[in-house]
Amino acid sequence: MGTFKIEGGHQLKGSIQPQGAKNEALQILCAVLLTPEKVTINNIPDIVDVNKLISLLKKLGVKVEKISKGKYTFQADNLDLKYLESDQFKIDGRGLRGSIMIVGPLLARFGRGYIPKPGGDKIGRRRLDTHFEGLIKLGAKFGYSKEEQFYGVEAKKLKGTYMLLEEASVTGTANIVMAAVLAEGQTSIYNAACEPYLQQLCKMLNRMGAKISGVGSNLLVIDGVDNLGGTEHTMLPDMIEIGSWIGLAAMTKSELTIKNVSWDDLGVIPNVFRKLGITVEKQGDDIHIPAHTDGYEIQSFIDGSILTIADAPWPGFTPDLLSIILVVATQARGSVLVHQKMFESRLFFVDKLIDMGAKIILCDPHRATVIGHDFKSTLKATTMTSPDIRAGVSLLIAALSAKGTSTIQNIEQIDRGYENIDERLRAIGAKIERV
Template structure:
């Protein structure tokens, strides 16, 4: 996996069908939920990506029996968890490299009354606070300690008790962690300002099948009635909506005809409609999205004729993970759009690479960029560049595929963290991407 760069030959049209991988952001929560029971949990459609495989490795190190059943299907039995492993240097080293490691806290706290993780790493997209997780745990009766010297978060709770919790922000991972801590707490926990992403809905459905009592999934008000214990279950993960959005943008930018299979359209929220605002045509055929080859597409305006503004927000608003893809997709369109990244402060800094490629973009501040589309009149040119985070990495990959000539993208571990075998899957459609 330790490849250094992609060399991309631009200007090639893609054609055919592609199946999205399982949802990365769902996987990180669902996998940690196996720690809540000693019974067997079977999970299907797990994406084979760096972050997810590292988390499965950590679960194995904790004493969970992990059995691979087939491509993307695993069986987990957490009947003999070694909580002492949390004290080891090895755990410190592995967990610090993985943002998703924070998700073991809720389940371990619920079942063993104790948990700790090192300060996690991950993307360079600005500060990502973890306060929501810990404020939730302390409300349930846990004591929390952060040691600045060894950068460890420690949590202790002999018994958790249900409480009314108003989350300070609708954090997806924060909501998931608090839900998992609350499922076996005494009494009723009410979580207000909860995240309501499809990932959270999936987690709630899974926990309810395991015997939990959670009401309100899909809304911002959750009611969790504590139960004595949870049992096993089988769970199939959703397709990754971020990959689906990435493929829509990729088809438009390369003027390709593409069918994205098995999309679970009922779970995509505003994603298809937001790409349609850029003028990208698509047809919904059963559960597939068909994108015809389009030489040109034209950005909508607001009803009064003013310039379109696309912003992100907590679900069911447009997901921040796809704003980089929207920005790139607008480069070849006809018209102008203001992209407003509200939730993370450093996510738009990759536009300097797009400007080097010939895109007409004005970066107003860390949160706002105006894209003046070229209407396909000025092709992008290939350059050398470095990927700062997972989503910008794929946005740069899309730009490179649409550019004239050859581009080199360094630091592609960032792309591998979120997209499985992306080069092989795109090459099968007619791309030319080499790992070097």
């Protein structure tokens, strides 16, 4: 098990380039299964979760060729569908939550799709109902083996229909869209997720010959086509990484420039950090964070009540950045209530921050009140374990701001979502080593 050793309390300086978006990559890579033609994808992040999915696609028979760093071609013209019923697939599929999104494309193109109950972060229940309910509405027959925790859907031909999703699930919407593009007739998906990454998937599918309208809204209308062709696609920068670097700059009082952030796709993220008192400057398509030598002050609501920052479906604030917000607030002037609505275990990492000296009241599994130190009392170095990707990076930011040397164990969780994070942080002056 890998460990990071971090000497905190140092100011950082320079510029950092965000990696390709992890959550977009998992959708886009599954979409290559919809065509026998070659698909070229640029800006693929070199991270554990994405590499696991590429490995799974190879075992399924997809021809994968690495052209250069972050650039690959995929061709699914001769798949081994027997692999889906093998014991090895049951092991491989479990190791990655994003593997659920191979089901829609396989069902649409080959009439069947299987998946073991996927793994991923330990952040509370993450239901798969939206995925399968949508596929059933398109005409699929659903089966589930409780003993093996193995799901399957089969259909001779999918038929378009109207559906209202119970929740605006991003991966659920992606799976249903990928199935519907090859269905007979028209499919309308209301309460669809409309995150930039899902918009990217729809734009890519349209370039492949799909007919999807309403992209960017919560009502997607899809006219089914007989087949799709190849295309080339470039992924957006990772908005979660961009938010992580904003938080890092504030907590370490560092001047940082985050390069090529695709401002138009960041939504409310810059403004939420501004509410914490952080200066977020737009310089072309870059973000510049000046050194906050005098700290930063949390705004209150107009009526003077305590600021609440909560997650919500896009264009609301992404749940993946609430852990970062919570850490950044520990050194702000003022207090904030962080409300994590989607997952009930995601705030449990705050005990590690409390051990470091942070003033946090965990109200319940979904809410925490943070009373900022205003840098009058620095966090203390400690030994901790990363419970999931986002909490891991939040603890890493806390350690970089703390006095002394901290140790973070189970860094495989961080590597699942952040590419060569130690090398990239050393390049801007961080004292971090991988043990």
